[in-house]
Every structure is written in structure tokens, then in C-alpha cells.
Amino acid sequence: MTDQEFERLQRRFGADVSAWPAPYRQEGQSHLARDAADAPDSDAALDAMILAASEMPTDERALTRDVLARIGNDRRSGAIGAGIWGMWTMPAAASAFAAMLVVATIAGYAVAESGADPDDDALLAYALGGGLGNEMLDETGGGEEQL
């Protein structure tokens, strides 16, 4: 740590190095210890070397930006999920949706029932190239004679 970095951290976190967050505190105290030419005990010296060996550039602003973006995304997807779930938990919306399903089912059955239901022979004839409409007309007795 250079003197300039130390002063910048002092402006950022205050003059009391012991109140700085780790690992700035470690770095600051190592800096002060170096300045005072203190001889640290061997474990402390090894710890200082481990800290120095772990040094790498970090960007807290970018980290903050990324974290807040992730929180925003989570909140949006959570809101969509909550909206869908909320619809199910609202009695009016749930009953309206259920009623719509029942009406659609009944309508489907009604439409299917109203149409002519060709039997297996008619379908076979249709598959072999005959007209489905003619076969069905024959079944109802009003059709022309088939060749």
C-alpha cells in the first residue's frame, strides 16, 4: 500500500484504522507497522504475506451495480410470479376462470355432438380414396349410388 492509497482510505473510512472494514484494516495496519518499523511476530508476518498474496484489483462500484441489477431482476420476476399466483388466490378471478373453462368444455362437446359421426367403414373408404361426404350421404339414405 502506498502513502497515497493509505490517505485515500483514511478519507474514505476515517482516521481510525481499527474501524476500517477488513481487509483495508489489515492493509492499513500493515502500512502503519511498516512505518513504525515494528517487527511483527512470525504468524502475523505470514498472515500479512497471505493478504499480500491475495491482493487483486477489485471494483466495488461495478459489484454494487451488478448486485442491484440482479435484485431488480429478481424483484420483477417475483412480481410476475406473484401476479399469476395472486390471480389464483383471488376468488373472483379464480371462479371466473373456472366458469370459462366449464363453458368452453360444454361448448366443445356441443359442437362435436352436432356434427355427423362417420363410422369406421366410411373412414376406411375415405382412406382408400372415396369421398367421405358421399359415404355419409349413403348412410343417411339420400346419396347417389356408388360405383
Next chain:
Amino acid sequence: MGGAGAQAGGTPDGREDDRLLQRVAAGDQAALARIIDRHGRGLRLFAARLLGNSGDAEDVVQDVFVAAWKQAARFDPAKGRASTWLYRIAANRCIDMRRRRSFRAFIGLDALADEPADDAPAADMRLGARQELASVRVGLAALPERQRMALLLRAVADMDVPQIAEVMGTSAGSAEQLLVRGRRALRQHMASTEQTGDNRQGSMS
């Protein structure tokens, strides 16, 4: 060095973190940004050196702060310090990440080899300038995971033995043992590296 006792319980440092987490629990994003400013760097260094991969470390640290945002209301200052809580989340995330990477390597999706946390070690070795630090990095990477974690919590996060034990979910005695063994193994590695370097220099002269 930063005495471990210097940051116990009710220091201004710890109290500020507690207050910030209370504000985070109330949905204050500025307080979260302040916590990231205070602990982001330490967590990043810890995770990068523990995992040996700076990309994974970035993901882990983001996860830690997202978890802090969601679970800040669960933090109880009476049970421990905010920084200990954050490092515990980070340690668990790192273990999960490590297991995931091992599994992916096992099924052939990933190469198991670690990416260096930064380019510095190789550069150090090449230039011969900061060989001691490069040796520490290599020695740390060779340590068992729990010894490496204990050493990093001590050196990077400036935690004392009870705090290390709390983060690692173990007893203070076990944490002390991990520190002692880790330091011993690291010193042995550094001594052997130094001896190799001396021998190489001797043979060249």
C-alpha cells in the same frame, strides 16, 4: 497487524455493519451499497483465493450480497457480527461452487484445473521479482480446503479464532488446529521453494 480483539462485538465497525443490515432488511438499497463498499473487496479476495478462480469468486460475492438483501431480516446481532454472517454465507457458497465444479468435471462438462485468480503469480515467477508472494499463492492452493479457508479468514478477513470457528461451523479448538497446520504446511512449502531457488542459483553460478 490488526488484532483480532480489535474488532470484537461492539466496536464502531461492527455496530455500523449491524445498523446497515437493519436498514437493508427495511429495503434500503443505499445501505446495501455501503455494505458492499465495506465488505465487497474482502469477500472477493477471500473467495478468489479459496476457489482459485476469479470468475467463480465474482459470482459467489454477488450471491452473498443478493442473499444478504433477501435475508437481512434473519440476521440477529446478538448471535454474531454482520461480517461473520457475510463470510459464512460466502464460505458456504464457495463450498457449493467447488462441489458443482467437481461434479461438472466428473461428467466431463468442465476441466477441473483452476484458472488462476489473477495473472500475478505467473508474472511473479517469470520476473523473479515477487517470488515469495507467488510461492505463498502456490502453497495456499496446495493446502486442504479447510486449512486454506481458515488461513484466509484470519489473514484477509482479520478474524480471530472464535469468529473463524463460527464461519466454518466448527469448534474454536478445531479452527486453531486448522490454522496451526495450515501455517506449518505453508511455511514448509515456502522453505522448499526457497531451497529449490537457491539450488538453481548455485548450479548456475
